[in-house]
Amino acid sequence: MQSPFRTRVKICCISSIAEAQTAIRLGADALGLVGRMPSGPGVVSDDLAAQVVQVTPPPIATFMLTSETTVDGILAHQRRVGANTIQLVDAVSAGTYTQLKAALPSVKLVQVIHVIDERNIDEALLAVQLGADTLLLDSGNPNLAVKELGGTGRIHNWQVSRQIVEQSPVPVFLAGGLNSNNVREAIDSVGPFGLDICSGVRTNGQLDTQKLEAFMRLLS
Numbered sequence: 001m002q003s004p005f006r007t008r009v010k011i012c013c014i015s016s017i018a019e020a021q022t023a024i025r026l027g028a029d030a031l032g033l034v035g036r037m038p039s040g041p042g043v044v045s046d047d048l049a050a051q052v053v054q055v056t057p058p059p060i061a062t063f064m065l066t067s068e069t070t071v072d073g074i075l076a077h078q079r080r081v082g083a084n085t086i087q088l089v090d091a092v093s094a095g096t097y098t099q100l101k102a103a104l105p106s107v108k109l110v111q112v113i114h115v116i117d118e119r120n121i122d123e124a125l126l127a128v129q130l131g132a133d134t135l136l137l138d139s140g141n142p143n144l145a146v147k148e149l150g151g152t153g154r155i156h157n158w159q160v161s162r163q164i165v166e167q168s169p170v171p172v173f174l175a176g177g178l179n180s181n182n183v184r185e186a187i188d189s190v191g192p193f194g195l196d197i198c199s200g201v202r203t204n205g206q207l208d209t210q211k212l213e214a215f216m217r218l219l220s
């Protein structure tokens, strides 16, 4: 899929209504709300996530990040939060996308691929075949004893990510360690549809307006 005229931006780890409003004011296309995770700095309660969803106007998308892997667990999480997009940060079994779409026809499904090596290309294309609406390439490691499913602040192998972008029939977001120092190189080398950022626009865990403004100015 070709890049849009302006690379889209999802601001993740939203931790208050005020942060959501700041992100929207500065140009975010989507907000990320991190549910319960085995590790990572961005987790918020389902109650807060639901409040942010309630105050977010169209056309801004609300991405609920879930580490649930069963259909029932994912549906229960979505019912608590009400987001219009579900970001699956862990691998799910083959029939999951079809069952989620049947239960939630208007909710979009984003599959995260943690890019480690070229084997992730097949994993990404299979997720699309099975029903993922969008891919998001991040830098976690689901093979660790305590899984890392995102929020690492690290970049990954962007050459593999580029190959996924070139072969994917659906939009691809790039995540993992992005900031205003590397965002231009990320866009030029990977050519993603969108970018997804958490730690790179924060200071001491709080959304930093100056960092976010600097980041947004560098997009094309």
Ligand SMILES: O=C(O)c1ccccc1N[C@@H]1O[C@H](COP(=O)(O)O)[C@@H](O)[C@H]1O
Residues within 6 Å of the ligand: 012, 013, 032, 034, 037, 039, 040, 041, 042, 043, 065, 089, 138, 148, 149, 150, 151, 152, 153, 154, 175, 176, 177, 178, 196, 197, 198, 199, 200
């Ligand atoms: O932020 C977290 O705590 C988190 C935990 C588990 C899964 C995803 C998480 N956040 C996502 O990770 C990406 C990358 O973060 P960073 O920019 O490298 O800090 C972020 O965009 C969120 O989508």
